[in-house]
Amino acid sequence: MRTKGLLGFTALALAALAVLIGLGVWQLERLQWKEGLIAEIEARSTGAPITIAEALAIARQGRDPDYYRVRVEGRFHHDKERYLFAQSLADGTPGWHVITPLETTGEDMVLVDRGFVPDVLKEASSRASGQVEGVVTVTGIVRSPEIQGSFVPDNEREANRWFWRDLGAMARSMFPEGTVEMAPFFLDAEKSDVPGGWPEGGQTRLELPNNHLQYAITWFLLALCLLVIYAVYVRGLYRRRRP
Numbered sequence: 001m002r003t004k005g006l007l008g009f010t011a012l013a014l015a016a017l018a019v020l021i022g023l024g025v026w027q028l029e030r031l032q033w034k035e036g037l038i039a040e041i042e043a044r045s046t047g048a049p050i051t052i053a054e055a056l057a058i059a060r061q062g063r064d065p066d067y068y069r070v071r072v073e074g075r076f077h078h079d080k081e082r083y084l085f086a087q088s089l090a091d092g093t094p095g096w097h098v099i100t101p102l103e104t105t106g107e108d109m110v111l112v113d114r115g116f117v118p119d120v121l122k123e124a125s126s127r128a129s130g131q132v133e134g135v136v137t138v139t140g141i142v143r144s145p146e147i148q149g150s151f152v153p154d155n156e157r158e159a160n161r162w163f164w165r166d167l168g169a170m171a172r173s174m175f176p177e178g179t180v181e182m183a184p185f186f187l188d189a190e191k192s193d194v195p196g197g198w199p200e201g202g203q204t205r206l207e208l209p210n211n212h213l214q215y216a217i218t219w220f221l222l223a224l225c226l227l228v229i230y231a232v233y234v235r236g237l238y239r240r241r242r243p
Helices: 001-044 054-060 124-130 167-174 211-243
Strands: 070-075 082-087 094-104 109-119 136-143 180-187
Touching: 001 070, 001 109, 001 211, 054 070, 054 180, 082 167, 094 167, 094 180, 109 136, 124 211, 167 180
Parallel strands: 109 180
Antiparallel strands: 070 094, 070 136, 082 094, 094 109, 136 180
8 A cells, every 4th residue: 555655645745846847947938038038128129210111111010119229300289188197206205107199200100108297287287388399300219019918908099098008999989990000009208308298208107026936936946845745745754664
């Protein structure tokens, strides 16, 4: 009976050991992937700006334009700005991101997240000096549209309260459907000298969590603990079998 019990325990221990080691190796692979992604984001977000035409070409080729810096000239349609609920990147203050369509000098249209304003400055009239007219130059970071998360509220289009960046719905709320071809991404404006100081750009979160090494170490330590438990069990079993 003891031999059968030991064989069963050994089989179970080996299966668990394989799972734990496999999870540790998987986390190391994830670590390598995440470090490559972080390096790519760093290179794109700090590199020389590309043109809006180059960013559009990347997107149309099916490649990912995320985090490229883009410099573009055009005119804002301030009367069509939309408000996305957010928190300030600096101190976590709740407020709104001001998203405004920019008509470029090349006649492209792109939605620009101009940055953060506190709730008291949500209305454009309260920050009139920042509603710059005429041709402006904007440098921003490309960000793809979002997918609504499980715990994210529905956007309130009629009230102009948005909780996730639904590019298609925002574009349709600004222009009659089919009248304007919008770029398939947003531009997060970098921080710049906006008259009056609002909206405050530079709100893109560039840091990605990277805990894969800690997770890998945890799985490998659990595998080591399993080996120790197995060794103690087998040692005790053979001690009890001695005359």
